[in-house]
Amino acid sequence: MPAETTSRGRPRDARSHAAILAAAADLVTETGYAAMSLGAVATRARVGKDTIYRRWSGKAELVYEAVFTTTDTAPVPDTGTLESDLTVLVQQLIDEFSAPPAAAALPGLLADFAAAPQLRARIRSAFLAPAKQRLASVFERAQARGEMGLSVETDLVLDALVGTVFFRMGILGEPASLQLARSVARIAAKGIEPR
Amino acid sequence: MPAETTSRGRPRDARSHAAILAAAADLVTETGYAAMSLGAVATRARVGKDTIYRRWSGKAELVYEAVFTTTDTAPVPDTGTLESDLTVLVQQLIDEFSAPPAAAALPGLLADFAAAPQLRARIRSAFLAPAKQRLASVFERAQARGEMGLSVETDLVLDALVGTVFFRMGILGEPASLQLARSVARIAAKGIEPR
Amino acid sequence: MPAETTSRGRPRDARSHAAILAAAADLVTETGYAAMSLGAVATRARVGKDTIYRRWSGKAELVYEAVFTTTDTAPVPDTGTLESDLTVLVQQLIDEFSAPPAAAALPGLLADFAAAPQLRARIRSAFLAPAKQRLASVFERAQARGEMGLSVETDLVLDALVGTVFFRMGILGEPASLQLARSVARIAAKGIEPR
Amino acid sequence: MPAETTSRGRPRDARSHAAILAAAADLVTETGYAAMSLGAVATRARVGKDTIYRRWSGKAELVYEAVFTTTDTAPVPDTGTLESDLTVLVQQLIDEFSAPPAAAALPGLLADFAAAPQLRARIRSAFLAPAKQRLASVFERAQARGEMGLSVETDLVLDALVGTVFFRMGILGEPASLQLARSVARIAAKGIEPR
DNA sequence: ACGTAATCGAGACGGTACGTCCCGTCTTTCT
DNA sequence: AGAAAGACGGGACGTACCGTCTCGATTACGT
Numbered sequence: 001m002p003a004e005t006t007s008r009g010r011p012r013d014a015r016s017h018a019a020i021l022a023a024a025a026d027l028v029t030e031t032g033y034a035a036m037s038l039g040a041v042a043t044r045a046r047v048g049k050d051t052i053y054r055r056w057s058g059k060a061e062l063v064y065e066a067v068f069t070t071t072d073t074a075p076v077p078d079t080g081t082l083e084s085d086l087t088v089l090v091q092q093l094i095d096e097f098s099a100p101p102a103a104a105a106l107p108g109l110l111a112d113f114a115a116a117p118q119l120r121a122r123i124r125s126a127f128l129a130p131a132k133q134r135l136a137s138v139f140e141r142a143q144a145r146g147e148m149g150l151s152v153e154t155d156l157v158l159d160a161l162v163g164t165v166f167f168r169m170g171i172l173g174e175p176a177s178l179q180l181a182r183s184v185a186r187i188a189a190k191g192i193e194p195r
Numbered sequence: 196m197p198a199e200t201t202s203r204g205r206p207r208d209a210r211s212h213a214a215i216l217a218a219a220a221d222l223v224t225e226t227g228y229a230a231m232s233l234g235a236v237a238t239r240a241r242v243g244k245d246t247i248y249r250r251w252s253g254k255a256e257l258v259y260e261a262v263f264t265t266t267d268t269a270p271v272p273d274t275g276t277l278e279s280d281l282t283v284l285v286q287q288l289i290d291e292f293s294a295p296p297a298a299a300a301l302p303g304l305l306a307d308f309a310a311a312p313q314l315r316a317r318i319r320s321a322f323l324a325p326a327k328q329r330l331a332s333v334f335e336r337a338q339a340r341g342e343m344g345l346s347v348e349t350d351l352v353l354d355a356l357v358g359t360v361f362f363r364m365g366i367l368g369e370p371a372s373l374q375l376a377r378s379v380a381r382i383a384a385k386g387i388e389p390r
Numbered sequence: 391m392p393a394e395t396t397s398r399g400r401p402r403d404a405r406s407h408a409a410i411l412a413a414a415a416d417l418v419t420e421t422g423y424a425a426m427s428l429g430a431v432a433t434r435a436r437v438g439k440d441t442i443y444r445r446w447s448g449k450a451e452l453v454y455e456a457v458f459t460t461t462d463t464a465p466v467p468d469t470g471t472l473e474s475d476l477t478v479l480v481q482q483l484i485d486e487f488s489a490p491p492a493a494a495a496l497p498g499l500l501a502d503f504a505a506a507p508q509l510r511a512r513i514r515s516a517f518l519a520p521a522k523q524r525l526a527s528v529f530e531r532a533q534a535r536g537e538m539g540l541s542v543e544t545d546l547v548l549d550a551l552v553g554t555v556f557f558r559m560g561i562l563g564e565p566a567s568l569q570l571a572r573s574v575a576r577i578a579a580k581g582i583e584p585r
Numbered sequence: 586m587p588a589e590t591t592s593r594g595r596p597r598d599a600r601s602h603a604a605i606l607a608a609a610a611d612l613v614t615e616t617g618y619a620a621m622s623l624g625a626v627a628t629r630a631r632v633g634k635d636t637i638y639r640r641w642s643g644k645a646e647l648v649y650e651a652v653f654t655t656t657d658t659a660p661v662p663d664t665g666t667l668e669s670d671l672t673v674l675v676q677q678l679i680d681e682f683s684a685p686p687a688a689a690a691l692p693g694l695l696a697d698f699a700a701a702p703q704l705r706a707r708i709r710s711a712f713l714a715p716a717k718q719r720l721a722s723v724f725e726r727a728q729a730r731g732e733m734g735l736s737v738e739t740d741l742v743l744d745a746l747v748g749t750v751f752f753r754m755g756i757l758g759e760p761a762s763l764q765l766a767r768s769v770a771r772i773a774a775k776g777i778e779p780r
Numbered sequence: 781a782c783g784t785a786a787t788c789g790a791g792a793c794g795g796t797a798c799g800t801c802c803c804g805t806c807t808t809t810c811t
Numbered sequence: 812a813g814a815a816a817g818a819c820g821g822g823a824c825g826t827a828c829c830g831t832c833t834c835g836a837t838t839a840c841g842t
Binding site: 422423424497498500501502503504505507510513514543546547549550552553554555556557558560561562563570573574576577578579580581582583 | 696738750765773
């Protein structure tokens with residue numbers, strides 16, 4: 001029988017937690033990722049710096065949680081064809097990346113994740129997992145309909161879709177359009193057709 | 196009368212220039228982009244900090260020049276088919292991103308470029324221009340052979356190829372393989388086939 | 391196993407009290423007064439911080455009690471002459487200040503007492519009272535023997551003796567010797583002789 | 586020929602130096618030694634913290650220089666008798682310790698000096714040296730007049746005078762009076778009379 | 781040939797943020 | 812009812828860089 005974390009002492013305050021996340025999301029939107037300091041977050045949240053460092057190891061982890069918590073709400077596309085399913089999925093990615101806090105945070109945040117080995121491993125499991133599940137569902141149905149082969153690597157296609165959208169919007173800063181979602185989806189759908 | 200650069204006073208020392216670039220490339224490889232300080236570059240190059248700031252406006256510009264100078268000596272692929280031309284081109288991107296200094300610098304460097312409007316505009320013109328030229332040549336020949344339509348947006352495909360490779364390697368840190376180049380090229384080639 | 395005091399008030403009180411004082415004495419000796427934190431004392435004594443703050447108002451009060459409890463045991467000198475009585479008394483002061491915990495605590499402790507008005511008032515009543523009683527006894531006998539006048543201010547002489555020893559040992563850190571006690575006593579005794 | 590400190594680079598700014606010392610003296614007077622932070626000194630002096638740490642190793646060294654620079658312009662007492670010379674000298678010590686910055690700084694400052702071995706050694710050479718010279722002159726003349734023996738230890742008497750005054754004023758916080766100077770001087774003078 | 785002027789290495793400058801440590805108080809749970 | 816455990820808001824610590832600014836010392840060019 002495992003002892004279990006008995007959790008002694010005063011428990012962590014959920015209101016501090018929420019205030020910190022809100023302050024972080026606000027500040028990253030206002031000032032950008034690089035210019036946001038944890039000291040400023042603490043001040044804005046009316047919290048001591050230790051209260052932040054007690055919960056998160058640094059700026060990257062905090063901002064990740066502050067900005068990407070509402071992610072999973074997007075529904076699995078199911079429109080009847082592979083191409084239009086992919087269009088919806090790409091549009092979901094665009095919407096996610098378009099939210100002001102996400103737009104302000106993404107490039108610096110991903111750079112920090114990429115630079116730290118222990119964080120890097122979490123990009124797939126944390127960032128990409130929800131979209132991967134949706135993509136896998138889309139693929140299952142498309143395969144059932146015979147619109148695509150069985151050997152397609154889901155991860156590769158996912159990386160291509162996410163990478164394309166992130167590079168366009170996050171790095172190049174180009175405005176996203178439904179047109180972009182359609183073009184990307186069309187190429188991807190045709191590219192993984194069978195034969 | 197544009198007398199122009201009368202060039203009075205002591206001219207800038209070309210050896211300092213080279214020493215700074217070499218030190219920057221070394222340090223970014225050793226410590227990573229974020230942890231590299233211009234003070235450390237100056238010390239390593241046996242140079243004053245002003246000598247750096249006189250030539251470059253900041254870390255991003257310096258590292259860009261230090262890491263992406265030997266750039267595009269890469270030849271335009273011309274293998275006879277669109278798919279294998281694209282395979283070569285993607286492999287060229289992979290090779291560029293695989294060089295240790297580039298691998299160490301890219302995520303942080305692109306994040307800094309993305310965060311600064313005046314730098315952001317230069318990503319297309321500086322980073323992407325050579326690859327775009329190669330891709331345009333590849334497309335011309337493919338169109339002449341009838342392998343693809345005339346309306347394909349070169350920028351979109353380029354962003355997709357670069358974004359995919361950058362996200363896979365730079366952000367996720369996954370090792371690149373010839374297999375990756377082949378898969379990406381196959382999907383892209385088939386995706387832009389004519390009706 | 392002892393039956394344990396069934397009384398509800400503070401069954402572990404005395405042991406916590408003792409453990410805290412012992413931990414404080416140990417820590418102040420090991421790390422010095424300034425570097426000793428009450429958190430460390432609490433940890434060392436396996437006690438909550440509140441248990442300390444419930445009994446003492448701060449570091450100064452705690453350390454005072456931890457270090458100067460065994461004080462009063464010194465006997466009243468009675469050797470037959472003023473000078474040798476004073477020698478014994480000064481040597482008693484030296485011995486008190488030489489104990490490692492006292493030596494480590496004294497300068498910082500007295501500085502804290504001096505800086506806080508409500509503590510400052512207690513130096514005479516707490517620190518100096520025992521020595522003052524001994525000195526008063528010595529003076530009574532010396533006056534009876536005619537070795538000194540009746541108008542000598544006990545407080546002034548006491549401050550001079552304590553101040554001299556404290557400055558020499560506590561501030562300057564010079565090793566104390568019996569020779570020091572003799573010299574100080576000789577000057578003092580002769581200094582307060584009647585005409 | 587020794588290379589000599591070539592002194593390269595930008596020289597340290599004397600105005601910063603002065604501004605820091607002034608701010609430190611003001612703040613220690615206003616808030617006390619313990620409550621004075623180097624960050625506050627930096628802000629008050631409109632100076633970066635590094636500029637302070639570049640010149641002084643910590644609070645103790647800074648405050649010492651800030652408070653005890655205008656020191657010993659005090660004249661050597663020469664009134665004709667040992668006792669009244671000592672009265673003047675003790676009064677000089679009282680005056681020095683009575684200046685508001687000195688009064689605010691002394692206990693904490695001496696405690697810090699006492700706690701750090703490398704600083705402790707400097708108390709004699711820095712704090713006490715001027716008074717010791719004055720005392721030595723007084724003793725020379727008194728010996729020439731036959732008012733005292735030749736074997737009296739100057740350091741011991743000096744420590745007694747300084748220790749007494751410091752303990753009375755600095756630690757106990759008792760107001761100094763001319764009466765105190767007279768009493769101390771009388772005892773000391775009589776105490777060191779020749780057999 | 782000589783002064784003017786820009787560059788050089790060096791390092792100090794005013795600032796800002798870092799991540800850690802303590803303070804003294806406050807909530808929990810466990811006994 | 813108290814105790815331990817430890818989280819809380821706050822603030823100082825000493826360090827690292829930032830990008831700018833003196834220094835004295837070169838090194839060229841235009842008289």
